[in-house]
Amino acid sequence: xIAARRLVFATGVVALCAWVLLPIYLIALGALGGRxxxxxxxxxxxxxDASLSTLGAFLAVxxxxxxxxxxxxxxxxxxxxxxxLGAPAGYALARFQFRGQSAYRLLIMxxxxxxxxxxxxxxxxxxxxxxxxxxxxxxxxxxxALALPFAVLISSSLFMGIPRELEEAAxxxxxxxxxxxxxxxxxxxxxGIAAAAIFAFVISWNEVFAASVLTVRERTLTAxxxxxxxxxxxxxxxxxxLLLIVPSVAFIFAVRRYLFAMWGIANR
Amino acid sequence: MTSAAxxxxxxxxxxxxxxxxxxxxxxxxxxxxLLLAPSLIFLAVLFAVPFVQTVLLSVTxxxxxSLANYAKMAGDLNFTLSVRNTFALVLTVIPVQIVLxxxxxxxxxxxxxxRDIVLWIWTIPLAVSDLxxxxxxxxxxxxxxxxxxxxxxxxxxxxxxxxxxYETPSTLxxxxxxxxxxxxxxxxxxxxxxxxxxxxxxxxxxxxxFGATPWQRFCRITLPLLKPSLQTALILRTVLAFExxxxxxxxGGRNFPVLVGEAFVWQHxxxxxxxxxxxxxxxxxxxxxxxxxxxxxxxxxxxxxS
Numbered sequence: 001x002i003a004a005r006r007l008v009f010a011t012g013v014v015a016l017c018a019w020v021l022l023p024i025y026l027i028a029l030g031a032l033g034g035r036x037x038x039x040x041x042x043x044x045x046x047x048x049d050a051s052l053s054t055l056g057a058f059l060a061v062x063x064x065x066x067x068x069x070x071x072x073x074x075x076x077x078x079x080x081x082x083x084x085l086g087a088p089a090g091y092a093l094a095r096f097q098f099r100g101q102s103a104y105r106l107l108i109m110x111x112x113x114x115x116x117x118x119x120x121x122x123x124x125x126x127x128x129x130x131x132x133x134x135x136x137x138x139x140x141x142x143x144x145a146l147a148l149p150f151a152v153l154i155s156s157s158l159f160m161g162i163p164r165e166l167e168e169a170a171x172x173x174x175x176x177x178x179x180x181x182x183x184x185x186x187x188x189x190x191x192g193i194a195a196a197a198i199f200a201f202v203i204s205w206n207e208v209f210a211a212s213v214l215t216v217r218e219r220t221l222t223a224x225x226x227x228x229x230x231x232x233x234x235x236x237x238x239x240x241x242l243l244l245i246v247p248s249v250a251f252i253f254a255v256r257r258y259l260f261a262m263w264g265i266a267n268r
Numbered sequence: 269m270t271s272a273a274x275x276x277x278x279x280x281x282x283x284x285x286x287x288x289x290x291x292x293x294x295x296x297x298x299x300x301x302l303l304l305a306p307s308l309i310f311l312a313v314l315f316a317v318p319f320v321q322t323v324l325l326s327v328t329x330x331x332x333x334s335l336a337n338y339a340k341m342a343g344d345l346n347f348t349l350s351v352r353n354t355f356a357l358v359l360t361v362i363p364v365q366i367v368l369x370x371x372x373x374x375x376x377x378x379x380x381x382x383r384d385i386v387l388w389i390w391t392i393p394l395a396v397s398d399l400x401x402x403x404x405x406x407x408x409x410x411x412x413x414x415x416x417x418x419x420x421x422x423x424x425x426x427x428x429x430x431x432x433x434y435e436t437p438s439t440l441x442x443x444x445x446x447x448x449x450x451x452x453x454x455x456x457x458x459x460x461x462x463x464x465x466x467x468x469x470x471x472x473x474x475x476x477x478f479g480a481t482p483w484q485r486f487c488r489i490t491l492p493l494l495k496p497s498l499q500t501a502l503i504l505r506t507v508l509a510f511e512x513x514x515x516x517x518x519x520g521g522r523n524f525p526v527l528v529g530e531a532f533v534w535q536h537x538x539x540x541x542x543x544x545x546x547x548x549x550x551x552x553x554x555x556x557x558x559x560x561x562x563x564x565x566x567x568x569x570x571x572x573x574s
Contacts, residue, residue: 013375017389023404023450024392026414030407041428042417085307092303104304111315112504113559115511117531117548119314121541122321145314148307177299206397208514209528213535222399226514230521234410237518241403245396252395256388260462 024245030238031055038235058239067224068243070136071205074220077140078204079197082151085144087193090155091181095164108149119145120210127214134216142210147200154199154258158192159185195255202248322552325545337542341550344543350525356441357526358509361448365505366498368449369456373464374486387461394454401451402518406432409443409519434523444524447515452508456501463497464490499566506562507555527551 026045030037034051037043058064093101120142124133132138162185170180205221212223219227225240232240252259329336341347372390376383393401408414411428419425431439467490475485513528522529527547535544 009375009378013379013386016372016375017386019450020389020392023401023408024396027400027404027407039412041412042420043412043414045414045417081310085310088303089307092300096300098297098300101300104308107308107311109500111311113507113555114315114319115507115528115548115551115555117511117528117544118322118552119318121531121535121544121548122318122325123314124535125541126318126321141314145311148311152307202395206395206400208397208399209511209532213532222397222514225399226517229518234406234412237403238407241400241407241518244400245404248395248397249392252391253388256391259391259394259458260465 024249027238027241027245030235031058031242033235038233054235055239055242058236058243061236063219063224064221067219067221070139070215070218071221074136074139074143074211075201075204077137078143078147079200081140081144082147082200083155083193083197086148086151086196087155089152090157091159091185093152093156094159095167108152111145111149116142116146116207116209120213123210124213133214134218136218136220139211139214139220140204142214143204143207144200146207146210147203150199150203151196154196155189155193158189158196161192162188192258195258198251198255199258202251205248206244322545322548325541326549329542337546340540340543341546344530346525346530350527350530353441353524354510354512354527357445357448357512358506360445361452361509362502362505364445364449365453365456366502368453369460369501372453372457373460374490376461377464391454391458393451394458396451397514398451398512399514399518401447402515405443405447405450405515406519432520432523434520437524440520440524444512444516444519447519448509448512451515452505456505459497459501459504460494463494467493495566499562502562502566503559506558510551510555510558527554 029043029045029047029050031054032047032050032052033040034049034053036049038054089104092098093105123138123142127133127138132141166184166188167180170184171177175183208222208226211220212226215223221240221244225237225244229237326337327333327335376387376390379386396404406413409431411430415431416425416428419429430436431443433440471489471493472485475489480488511528512526513532516524516526516529522533528551531544531547531551534540534547
């Protein structure tokens with residue numbers, strides 16, 4: 001009886017793992033299957049002659065590299081902005097008691113209840129006026145609005161985890177607030193800040209709607225894929241999908257430890 | 269902070285120092301606000317301003333107040349369809365995701381080995397772009413895709429079947445729902461797992477001592493204490509689900525109109541910003557209404573808040 005129940009439990013866990021992994025395996029299979037796999041019917045579920053030729057052909061299409069570079073630029077800028085604006089706010093939330101603190105927290109959570117369409121549409125008009133339209137910088141600004149709340153929450157939970165006493169000890173020994181922060185807190189917080197930065201990067205890298213609305217020629221990878229989707233052959237679509245998936249999954253793997261810190265804090 | 273600085277200023281300061289100490293105390297008081305200011309200003313500029321602009325854009329027509337954009341939106345062929353499709357998706361996807369994520373979180377609690385690796389695998393879709401998720405499911409469901417290959421090899425079909433065309437709206441809907449469930453259950457799971465970790469183990473152990481079955485413990489202890497996390501997860505997921513767009517586009521193209529997709533078409537192709545704004549306001553209103561409902565329905569008692 002117990003053995004049977006354990007078997008059911010284990011089967012459930014394995015089945016759910018398969019449910020998550022299978023679509024990724026299959027898109028990789030389709031993207032790496034080479035010329036033969038594209039026209040094969042019925043399809044084989046094993047990588048018979050996997051090759052990078054489809055992916056290579058995809059990367060050789062005009063505009064892909066350009067879009068890829070734009071994506072990296074926008075995501076990097078988004079990362080820098082989110083940390084530059086978010087980490088100080090996170091530090092303030094973690095270290096000070098002040099009026100308006102809970103109002104600020106609420107505001108941060110509320111921004112998550114805003115549909116992106118609401119922001120991106122009028123920004124098209126403003127950005128044209130400001131010369132930010134159709135530039136990775138403009139896309140990065142909108143993405144920062146998405147990523148900033150997460151950067152604030154992650155960094156505040158980080159700074160809370162660093163004992164205040166360490167900082168106070170540094171003040172006693174004559175460090176100014178800034179020095180104490182730079183010499184004591186920052187080195188301890190750096191890995192977590194890097195994690196928050198990577199989240200921001202991934203949020204920007206994955207975003208489709210704003211990137212598509214705010215660009216015409218200087219498209220990011222997601223925007224480019226969306227616009228050429230309907231006229232692309234199947235294996236190119238799959239190659240594009242795989243190209244989107246691989247970096248972000250690798251990045252999230254690197255920072256998986258910090259995923260839960262953020263949401264534990266957000267609910268308190 | 270201030271309580272530590274003020275007494276020192278009052279007692280230890282010699283004749284000329286009070287001004288400096290007071291200034292320092294003031295600065296310490298201002299510091300948190302200075303640290304928050306950049307992010308606040310940024311969010312104000314990128315949230316408040318576009319918000320007002322969108323609302324204005326939607327209710328003006330040629331510089332005058334009018335509801336013409338809304339009339340145009342409601343009169344469009346795809347409007348009713350996109351409302352119905354979006355709501356059908358949200359109402360199908362969210363309950364499945366909540367139940368699935370709750371089940372997964374409970375399984376993780378019982379798991380005795382390989383917990384970390386299982387947790388990591390289950391959270392992989394979190395990193396996957398909605399466009400890429402749509403494309404992964406496209407690989408499975410397209411005419412010469414993997415689903416048809418399996419059906420063919422077991423003899424269920426003899427020729428490739430179309431699942432995603434406009435002639436098969438129900439399977440197209442199921443495909444999109446599956447892709448959405450696949451992609452976005454991970455975020456619910458992460459929020460719930462973080463919430464479960466905050467529940468003291470003693471509660472469950474005490475209930476076990478008094479003879480509560482696992483199911484009773486789940487219903488009477490875990491679920492009520494998980495309410496704040498459930499609330500967060502529901503709000504976040506519902507808002508994002510009403511914004512569903514890229515998954516739909518990757519799987520069905522224009523065959524399955526949804527609200528944000530229509531906003532995109534009006535903005536990008538028809539260049540009619542007013543109607544696009546009207547759609548955006550509609551999505552916003554629906555999201556806000558859902559948020560209010562959740563806040564009411566899952567009210568967290570005061571003592572559980574901090």
